Amino acid sequence: MGGRVVVENDWRTVVAWLRQLCAGPTPEQRTVAKALAVQLGARTPVPVAAALLRAQLRLPLSLPAPRPIGDAELDYLQNLAGEVGLRIPGIDAINDRDTLDAWIMVARARQSIAHLRRLKPEVGDVVVTVDRQTTAHRHRQLASLSRTGRLNFRGGRGGRTWPQFVTRVVKPASSEYPEVMRLVAEELAASDKHPELVSDSDLRRLAPWKVERTAGMAARVTLRDAIMTAAEERPLQVVLERHPEMLAQVVSGNHGTWVRPQVQFGNHYMADFLIAARTSMGLRWTLVELESPTKRLTNASNGKASPTLRHAVDQIEDWRAWLTANLAVARSPREEGGLGLPGITADARGLIIIGRESVEDSGRGPRELLFTRNRIEVRTYDWLLKAVSESHPLGWGLLEQEVGWDDEDEPF
Incomplete structure (x- = not known):
């Protein structure tokens, strides 16, 4: 047999x-x-x-x-x-x-x-099963049947099950078929163990946002002036859109760095920037939220995260929640109705840029807690300016290497 x-x-x-x-x-x-x-x-x-x-x-x-x-x-x-x-x-x-x-x-x-x-299963049907550990429903599209009776799924990785474990099948003629096919795509995307290993065609789609220069004097002076005069984050958004090299310079991307401004997640969320950096380990994404340079990191009364910082954290967590439910859409090419973010993951690292460097508002405790619990880095605009002023070649991630702030350094 x-x-x-x-x-x-x-x-x-x-x-x-x-x-x-x-x-x-x-x-x-x-x-x-x-x-x-x-x-x-x-x-x-x-x-x-x-x-x-x-x-x-x-x-x-x-x-x-x-x-x-x-x-x-x-x-x-x-x-x-x-x-x-x-x-x-x-x-x-x-x-x-x-x-x-x-x-x-x-x-x-x-x-x-x-x-x-x-079941009367046919090729193209969506097979619905129940995860025995989480009791959540799982959706896969039928590719073929083995003579042993086993059902084989599309999408590679050896997906298959026995008919006795199937709750039901959804036929292409069913009104719910488009929705369950969306679930099929999302679950397949979530099960990808190595989404960072993107293809050359994926990288070509990112070409309009590739950054191949380091920050020069004009970029640094423009950033400094905006930090000194801006009362909210919009002027900083404009400067960084015109000079994406400043954001590209703070992540590791020795095989390429891409900076995409204002990426919309669904109908409710807009990320200020997404940074994709490629190393020998693959493509990694960073979700960037800008806040006003005039806002505090912490409350003056108790040293805990300020309302503005908590709002920024909530923003990133909302983006991650959207990505969890829409990974396939996020990764699909834009010409196919997706966002064109190859290899992005629902737990992508977050970066919040907020406020100014200050001894009484260092935010050390909240920063460390957010990094440990949420994989969210919190940095100031003074840090950003100092980071892009460092004479490192493009590709050396200053966020990973951390630019220290000495006690004798003063905000400009």
Whole structure:
């Protein structure tokens, strides 16, 4: 019964093959049984007949000795046989694992037949199962059926299940099919273990936002002036859109860095910037939220995160929640209705730029807590200006290397 797995597109063909498996011995088995003087009943299932013939040939062919079986295995077979209405011989007639496994194969085949008839699955259907650990529904699109009765899914990575574990199937003609297909795409995206390994075509789609220069004097002076005069974040947004090299210079991207301004997540959220940086480890994204340079990091009264900082954190967490539910849309090309953010993940690192450097408003505690719990970095505009003033080549991430602020340094 081993060897190459044969797949079919029609569940009826699979049912017919499984019924044949559960029927009497094959002509070849009858011929061998007659030569060995082995009595095979007219309704002895094919796997059981094979086990009985192997038992007869064990000594002359020096086959391995039969493996003993335990009570739990016998109980499993009896319960499964009762569930599918299979008559099995007395327990004394099943005295080795080879015979036991053969009867289990027959019982599972009958089980598959019943559920294939219930589901009538066809290629293209969406198969709905329930995750046994989380009880959440899972959605996959059917690619083919194995002759064993197993359902094989599209999307690679060996996705498959048995029909008895399927709650229902959704047909392409169903009104809910577009929605469940969206769920299929999202769940496949979420299951990708290495989204950072993007393709060359993905990188070509990011070409308009690739940054290939470092920040010069004009950029630094413009940033400094905006920090000194701005009462809210919009002027800083404008400066950084005109000079994306300043943001590109703060993340590691020795194989390329891309800065996209004002990316809209759905109908409610707008990220100020997204930075994609490629290293030998792949493409990593950073979600950037700008706040006013005049706002505090902490409350003067208790040193805890200020309302503005908490609002910025909430913004990033809202973006992450949207990404969790819409990863496939986020990663899909823009020409296909997606956002064109290849390899982005729902837990992408966050970066909040807020306020000015100040001894009484260092925000050390909240910063460390946010980094540890939320993977969100909090930096000031003074830090940004000092970071882009460092003479590092593009590709050396100053956010990772951390530009220190000495006690004698004064905000300009």
